[in-house]
Amino acid sequence: xxxxxxxxxxxxxxxxxxxxxxxxxxxxxxxxxxxxxxxxxxxxxxxxxxxxxxxxxxxxxxxxxxxxxxxxxxxxxxxxxxxxxxxxxxxxxxxxxxxxxxxxxxxxxxxxxxxxxxxxxxxxxxxxxxxxxxxxxxxxxxxxxxxxxxxxxxxxxxxxxxxxxxxxxxxxxxxxxxxxxxxxxxxxxxxxxxxxxxxxxxxxxxxxxxxxxxxxxxxxxxxxxxxxxxxxxxxxxxxxxxxxxxxxxxxxxxxxxxxxxxxxxxxxxxxxxxxxxxxxxxxxxxxxxxxxxxxxxxxxxxxxxxxxxxx
Amino acid sequence: xxxxxxxxxxxxxxxxxxxxxxxxxxxxxxxxxxxxxxxxxxxxxxxxxxxxxxxxxxxxxxxxxxxxxxxxxxxxxxxxxxxxxxxxxxxxxxxxxxxxxxxxxxxxxxxxxxxxxxxxxxxxxxxxxxxxxxxxxxxxxxxxxxxxxxxxxxxxxxxxxxxxxxxxxxxxxxxxxxxxxxxxxxxxxxxxxxxxxxxxxxxxxxxxxxxxxxxxxxxxxxxxxxxxxxxxxxxxxxxxxxxxxxxxxxxxxxxxxxxxxxxxxxxxxxxxxxxxxxxxxxxxxxxxxxxxxxxxxxxxxxxxxxxxxxxxxxxxxxxxxxxxxxxxxxxxxxxxxxxxxxxxxxxxxxxxxxxxxxxx
Numbered sequence: 224x225x226x227x228x229x230x231x232x233x234x235x236x237x238x239x240x241x242x243x244x245x246x247x248x249x250x251x252x253x254x255x256x257x258x259x260x261x262x263x264x265x266x267x268x269x270x271x272x273x274x275x276x277x278x279x280x281x282x283x284x285x286x287x288x289x290x291x292x293x294x295x296x297x298x299x300x301x302x303x304x305x306x307x308x309x310x311x312x313x314x315x316x317x318x319x320x321x322x323x324x325x326x327x328x329x330x331x332x333x334x335x336x337x338x339x340x341x342x343x344x345x346x347x348x349x350x351x352x353x354x355x356x357x358x359x360x361x362x363x364x365x366x367x368x369x370x371x372x373x374x375x376x377x378x379x380x381x382x383x384x385x386x387x388x389x390x391x392x393x394x395x396x397x398x399x400x401x402x403x404x405x406x407x408x409x410x411x412x413x414x415x416x417x418x419x420x421x422x423x424x425x426x427x428x429x430x431x432x433x434x435x436x437x438x439x440x441x442x443x444x445x446x447x448x449x450x451x452x453x454x455x456x457x458x459x460x461x462x463x464x465x466x467x468x469x470x471x472x473x474x475x476x477x478x479x480x481x482x483x484x485x486x487x488x489x490x491x492x493x494x495x496x497x498x499x500x501x502x503x504x505x506x507x508x509x510x511x512x513x514x515x516x517x518x519x520x521x522x523x524x525x526x527x528x529x530x531x532x533x534x
Numbered sequence: 535x536x537x538x539x540x541x542x543x544x545x546x547x548x549x550x551x552x553x554x555x556x557x558x559x560x561x562x563x564x565x566x567x568x569x570x571x572x573x574x575x576x577x578x579x580x581x582x583x584x585x586x587x588x589x590x591x592x593x594x595x596x597x598x599x600x601x602x603x604x605x606x607x608x609x610x611x612x613x614x615x616x617x618x619x620x621x622x623x624x625x626x627x628x629x630x631x632x633x634x635x636x637x638x639x640x641x642x643x644x645x646x647x648x649x650x651x652x653x654x655x656x657x658x659x660x661x662x663x664x665x666x667x668x669x670x671x672x673x674x675x676x677x678x679x680x681x682x683x684x685x686x687x688x689x690x691x692x693x694x695x696x697x698x699x700x701x702x703x704x705x706x707x708x709x710x711x712x713x714x715x716x717x718x719x720x721x722x723x724x725x726x727x728x729x730x731x732x733x734x735x736x737x738x739x740x741x742x743x744x745x746x747x748x749x750x751x752x753x754x755x756x757x758x759x760x761x762x763x764x765x766x767x768x769x770x771x772x773x774x775x776x777x778x779x780x781x782x783x784x785x786x787x788x789x790x791x792x793x794x795x796x797x798x799x800x801x802x803x804x805x806x807x808x809x810x811x812x813x814x815x816x817x818x819x820x821x822x823x824x825x826x827x828x829x830x831x832x833x834x835x836x837x838x839x840x841x842x843x844x845x846x847x848x849x850x851x852x853x854x855x856x857x858x859x860x861x862x863x864x865x866x867x868x869x870x871x872x873x874x875x876x877x878x879x880x881x882x883x884x885x886x887x888x889x890x891x892x893x894x
């Protein structure tokens with residue numbers, strides 16, 4: 224920030240103390256992240272080397288135990304992303320390019336309001352309002368579209384399916400995807416937009432020719448950050464899903480794959496012995512999955528230096 | 535909406551285009567039609583309570599189709615595609631609002647049932663069935679979140695100062711990157727970390743206590759504090775620093791007396807928002823702070839109830855009279871939302887009132 228100085232300023236004790244303490248604070252963050260990895264690893268080892276009888280659900284090895292959970296995590300998050308992505312892009316475009324300038328910011332606040340609702344409240348809403356609401360639709364889907372493997376009968380009678388979870392998760396990740404895409408849409412060079420409009424393009428043609436190509440990498444990383452959020456979401460899954468140990472793509476059935484986070488929340492309070500270690504180890508797997516996805520997303524975002532302030 | 539001439543005279547520029555009121559009229563019409571259809575199905579006794587949400591939803595979809603067909607007939611395919619996207623974009627916004635409205639409505643309506651003095655003045659100790667309240671949970675939430683704030687704010691703020699004022703080279707780059715990564719840590723992993731840390735430290739495989747919750751929450755809170763403070767420190771004009779240096783003020787005093795006071799409003803806003811973000815966290819507290827029905831003022835000993843966990847517990851482990859437990863859960867949810875909204879409001883007010891009157 225300051226220019227290169229040829230004269231060396233006198234180092235005062237206050238300066239030394241202050242700069243040292245800020246450096247230490249920065250290092251504490253690195254140490255904390257390292258400690259997360261180390262302590263989770265240390266507590267995970269007993270589960271990974273455990274025998275066949277000690278784990279829940281009759282899994283022979285830890286990997287057999289965690290595989291369906293990892294599948295469920297990815298599957299639920301993917302459903303959420305498929306639902307949330309087009310809606311979020313739509314909202315972001317609406318706020319950045321369609322809504323009247325004066326109310327656009329207010330609309331942004333309204334969407335941010337969704338992010339302020341605690342996840343446990345979403346869970347309560349999902350199970351008490353959304354699940355009963357969608358159950359009749361699931362019945363219709365399985366009777367009419369049952370030939371599609373995703374909707375193969377029988378339908379769940381409670382609505383506590385992976386699709387319901389996906390919908391609630393989608394609502395929860397819409398604000399983050401919207402916020403990031405909105406920022407990026409607003410950074411489109413105005414001259415490009417005006418050039419497109421001046422050549423007679425309709426607003427959609429302007430957006431598809433000037434805005435979208437400019438924003439594509441940012442949109443992709445926004446989607447990945449949303450995916451990362453959905454992967455780690457716990458309470459909604461724990462409260463809404465009726466879990467089972469299966470690998471199944473059926474969206475509307477009564478036997479749904481549990482997710483890592485939901486499984487931990489449901490079983491941790493009364494787990495003991497190696498089961499605790501197995502849950503922690505599954506948490507480590509979740510940590511690694513989200514770490515990879517978030518890192519890739521961040522690298523894509525950071526490549527565009529002008530954009531900062533994700534979140 | 536359209537770029538046509540604004541005068542009311544019919545000229546060649548506006549022919550072959552839909553009038554300005556057409557989309558709005560069509561939207562109102564579609565909503566009316568959908569409302570009638572929904573009312574009819576309701577009267578026929580199909581699904582028990584199909585409501586206004588369904589009417590608006592299907593009406594909007596009907597509008598999307600109608601406007602495209604109409605536009606294609608009158609304005610041509612390019613305009614029709616533009617209309618389609620416009621209506622889809624608006625629809626996306628409306629669709630996202632529906633859950634928000636439904637959620638707030640449900641929480642307020644259901645939460646008011648037990649939003650009384652007893653809820654805020656008693657714990658759940660020895661309560662089976664009716665009565666009882668969430669005082670112990672509110673207390674626990676305040677204590678645990680307060681402790682998390684005490685840990686996070688100094689670390690986060692100092693790190694932000696390091697990144698903006700001192701940090702150069704690889705260490706700063708690494709911290710920036712890992713702070714970004716930390717924002718993506720799943721909350722339950724933070725809880726597991728705090729549990730693993732203290733279980734190994736105290737050699738107690740069943741450890742549950744409030745301070746562990748604070749550690750887990752600060753892991754989630756620090757990156758938010760760092761990010762927001764960093765942004766705020768960055769926008770402090772460099773001229774202020776240079777003026778201070780020119781007067782011979784040491785760097786650390788420049789930061790403490792010039793840079794931070796200039797950015798304090800933004801920093802306070804960011805900190806308040808970060809508190810509002812972690813105060814609703816459930817999963818880590820479920821893991822490491824546990825459940826209890828009694829008051830506990832000691833962060834370092836014994837299980838401690840928090841408001842989100844209280845909501846979850848009332849829902850998940852009801853007694854014989856389920857409705858009583860659900861009412862308490864909804865009231866807890868309402869209280870939680872009110873706290874979060876209040877924090878958000880305070881943050882915005884702080885930003886508005888205390889922001890320095892610099893050139894913006």
